[in-house]
Amino acid sequence: MKPITEYNDYRAYMRDFYEERKRVSYFTWRQFASLAGFVSPTYLKLVCEGKSRLSKPGIAKVARAMGLEGFDYTYFGLLVKFESAKDAAEKEAILRELEREARLIKVRVVDADAFRYYENPACPIVRELAPIMPKADPGEIAAHIRNKTTMLDVREVLQFLVKAGFLLKTGKGTYEQTEKSVKGSKEAIPLAIRSMNREMAKLGVQAIDTDGIEERNYSGVTMGIDEVAYARIVEEINACRKKVIDIARECQNINQVYRLNLQLFPLTDKVSTRGKKKETSNE
Structure with a gap:
């Protein structure tokens, strides 16, 4: 079985633990639940299927049942907390x-x-x-x-x-x-x-x-658009970014590191439109 640090889903780790124990000995979901101190014989099965969640006390019970200690114990708890974060x-x-x-x-x-x-x-x-x-x-x-x-x-x-x-x-x-x-x-x-x-x-x-203007290039435009226009603009931005990456890869005499930020974000909430064409404002 893989080390727990190679997992980013605590349910997957629990399932693999169960399957590994089942492979080498007679092991059932009832036994797994009993080992962890739960009354319901199907509780941990439901957790692994994503139909239920581990409570805070349940984290400690299951971790100990799987023999987790030290950092592995802490890691398992953090995986559960991450999945449950609001x-x-x-x-x-x-x-x-x-x-x-x-x-x-x-x-x-x-x-x-x-x-x-x-x-x-x-x-x-x-x-x-x-x-x-x-x-x-x-x-x-x-x-x-x-x-x-x-x-x-x-x-x-x-x-x-x-x-x-x-x-x-x-x-x-x-x-x-x-x-x-x-x-x-x-x-x-x-x-x-x-x-x-x-x-x-x-x-x-x-x-x-x-930085002086000879070293940087800043520009922007404030514009009114709808969802369709937004999707088209995003497509153009993605295509531009890929072209920029290609140019950078072709560079043979690199002597400086740059960062390109491509930003497109809303400045207002949506309003109902009445067919009026909006103008753009260059900056």
Whole structure:
């Protein structure tokens, strides 16, 4: 059976535990429930089928029944809390706690790795910068990053990127990017990306005051649209982003790391339209 840290769904772990016990010995859902101290013989089966949820006391009972201790016990509890979280903010808080716990005991957790990579702007920046600065020490790399990143920050990020497989260390102070993509659960990845977009947007605001217009390109348009127009615009933005990525991949003499933020968001609530054509305002 896989280590619990390779799971991002506590129900899947419970099902695999049950199937593994059943494979090596006579084991039923009734026995599983009894082992955990539940009266209902079908309760845990219903939980695994998504028809019921574990209560807070139930988390401890089931974890102990499966022999989970230490970080594994904590991890199982956090998986249950994540699934039961009421909103995105609560889910983000649980992911941060999971990432902190994983770092303390130096274990790999898929969702924790993804959240850490996306939450910290230094991760993608250093991933791009380190390969083009061979034999540079963390202090030199930090000096090239404009958003107050310290030598210790860079050192820690480099260690994380290598351990997580996002960078390959080829020699002292030399790195290569890997083809590894950032993976996580279908719930964690959107939350992590939202966190990154928030942090990168802050850097974009700072750049208005710190960077000259010869180094940055800002433009925008305020416009009235409907759902159909919105869908068409999103399609065009996605196509543009892919073209930009292709141009970046063709670059042979990389000497700087940039961030492109593509933002399209509502400024008002919806109103009933009366056939009047609205004008756009360039900025």
